[in-house]
Amino acid sequence: MKIIVVGGGLSGLAASVFLSEKGYKVTLLEASPKLGGRAYTIFEPDSGLEFDNGQHLLMGCYKSTLRFLKLIGAESEIERLPLRVPFIKPDKGISYLRAIDEFYPLNLIDAITNFDAVNWKSRLRILALMLKIRIGENDRELNVSVSRWLKNNNQTDEAIENFWKVLCVGALNADPEKASASVFKNVIKRIFFSGKEGYKFILPRKNLRAMYIEKSKDFILAKGGRIFLSDRVLEFRIDGGLITKIVTANNVYDDFDMVVTALPAHALSKINFNGSLSSGIPSLEYSPILNIHLFLEDNPFTEKYYALLGTDYHWLFNHGKYLSITSSSAGKLIKKNNADLLSELYSNLELFFPIFNRKSVRSFRIIKEKRATFVPSGERLLNNTGITAKVENLFIGGDWTIPELPATIESAVQSAENVSLEIFNSTRVND
Numbered sequence: 001m002k003i004i005v006v007g008g009g010l011s012g013l014a015a016s017v018f019l020s021e022k023g024y025k026v027t028l029l030e031a032s033p034k035l036g037g038r039a040y041t042i043f044e045p046d047s048g049l050e051f052d053n054g055q056h057l058l059m060g061c062y063k064s065t066l067r068f069l070k071l072i073g074a075e076s077e078i079e080r081l082p083l084r085v086p087f088i089k090p091d092k093g094i095s096y097l098r099a100i101d102e103f104y105p106l107n108l109i110d111a112i113t114n115f116d117a118v119n120w121k122s123r124l125r126i127l128a129l130m131l132k133i134r135i136g137e138n139d140r141e142l143n144v145s146v147s148r149w150l151k152n153n154n155q156t157d158e159a160i161e162n163f164w165k166v167l168c169v170g171a172l173n174a175d176p177e178k179a180s181a182s183v184f185k186n187v188i189k190r191i192f193f194s195g196k197e198g199y200k201f202i203l204p205r206k207n208l209r210a211m212y213i214e215k216s217k218d219f220i221l222a223k224g225g226r227i228f229l230s231d232r233v234l235e236f237r238i239d240g241g242l243i244t245k246i247v248t249a250n251n252v253y254d255d256f257d258m259v260v261t262a263l264p265a266h267a268l269s270k271i272n273f274n275g276s277l278s279s280g281i282p283s284l285e286y287s288p289i290l291n292i293h294l295f296l297e298d299n300p301f302t303e304k305y306y307a308l309l310g311t312d313y314h315w316l317f318n319h320g321k322y323l324s325i326t327s328s329s330a331g332k333l334i335k336k337n338n339a340d341l342l343s344e345l346y347s348n349l350e351l352f353f354p355i356f357n358r359k360s361v362r363s364f365r366i367i368k369e370k371r372a373t374f375v376p377s378g379e380r381l382l383n384n385t386g387i388t389a390k391v392e393n394l395f396i397g398g399d400w401t402i403p404e405l406p407a408t409i410e411s412a413v414q415s416a417e418n419v420s421l422e423i424f425n426s427t428r429v430n431d
């Protein structure tokens with residue numbers, strides 16, 4: 001069976017890998033000259049610098065992603081870290097959220113009880129809400145924003161600012177005022193209550209190109225698949241309820257049985273479906289991520305990462321040769337010019353880390369990703385069944401297609417795994 005996968009981001013790469021593994025002949029069509037989509041590595045031949053567009057952190061609860069990494073042989077390229085997150089506040093110093101490895105889930109009680117970035121009252125309130133999440137709760141209560149839900153659940157301002165907001169902005173790339181409580185609760189459940197590996201941070205030992213892209217590409221080609229870059233899909237021609245032709249910038253494809261799209265919703269809505277179908281595709285709001293990479297003469301930082309409290313520069317990841325500072329939900333910041341951003345960042349770093357000296361920065365790169373992820377708000381309409389019901393051989397993946405999750409590598413790969421299973425089950429029945 002021949003399958004065309006449209007879109008070479010992580011969702012399209014994962015779908016191509018899962019399908020190739022099951023013996024389907026895959027042709028992957030990617031509009032841009034590179035694979036990886038929103039997760040890519042920049043190489044500058046002149047300076048020799050190589051860095052990712054932004055830090056891509058995995059969590060132990062990313063089960064589909066871990067299966068994908070195993071399949072492409074990248075399992076040994078990741079480092080699973082115990083829960084030990086340094087939260088920094090200039091006036092308070094470092095507070096750790098850390099858990100011992102034994103006695104899960106009771107170790108989480110210990111972790112929160114000892115989390116002194118917030119006072120005792122706040123810790124008890126956090127624990128009470130964690131318990132409520134663990135037990136499960138009435139879903140009607142969740143049809144609100146994260147901030148409303150936290151208030152409804154008696155969280156103190158301090159607990160919201162120094163704990164819940166860090167989780168919400170970091171994991172959902174959305175402000176608590178906009179993000180859906182239901183999606184947030186699902187994420188918290190997956191992170192803390194899906195087993196003792198779930199809350200571990202997983203850091204790639206290599207960049208995105210070496211971790212995912214090259215290995216996926218090699219896997220697909222080794223299984224007899226084909227990859228065409230700079231070949232944007234423009235139109236699906238539909239006949240008798242099936243896609244029979246795919247018109248791209250360079251070609252017309254008609255030798256396939258099924259089509260998988262692995263595109264963001266805004267890109268899918270630009271494809272012409274014989275003029276009849278684009279109505280089921282939701283119009284989503286997007287949220288930016290700002291990353292500033294600092295290449296240093298000397299690196300005085302000792303931890304692998306830090307959560308910075310009370311600033312718009314949320315995380316610092318220490319890559320040894322360089323630092324990546326990430327600002328999520330960065331709508332306001334990305335409007336600033338680079339000189340202002342840099343000077344603001346330096347002032348912040350000097351305040352948070354007296355060991356930091358701006359003179360030790362050799363060079364910097366500022367990457368603004370305007371449509372990094374969609375905003376997982378309550379209004380998000382995620383009903384794509386209208387499209388697939390009308391077109392029998394079309395399967396839709398991409399990070400936005402799993403209603404209960406935000407836009408992450410995991411939702412991209414999980415959607416690819418779901419689509420591959422759907423195809424496998426449908427063709428097995430037909431056989």
Ligand SMILES: Cc1cc2nc3c(=O)[nH]c(=O)nc-3n(C[C@H](O)[C@H](O)[C@H](O)COP(=O)(O)OP(=O)(O)OC[C@H]3O[C@@H](n4cnc5c(N)ncnc54)[C@H](O)[C@@H]3O)c2cc1C
Nearest residue numbers: 007009010011031037038054056057233267372399408409
């Ligand atoms: C800076 C940044 C940091 C992030 N950090 C994290 C993180 O720490 N952890 C995490 O889990 N997630 C993170 N994410 C989110 C994660 O990168 C995305 O959710 C995921 O990569 C989305 O993959 P996708 O395949 O669904 O979509 P995309 O990556 O958008 O891929 C879609 C592909 O389709 C192609 N395309 C578009 N139109 C067409 C067409 N007509 N024909 C053919 N091809 C087309 C595009 O060029 C693109 O390559 C981050 C994202 C960004 C931008």
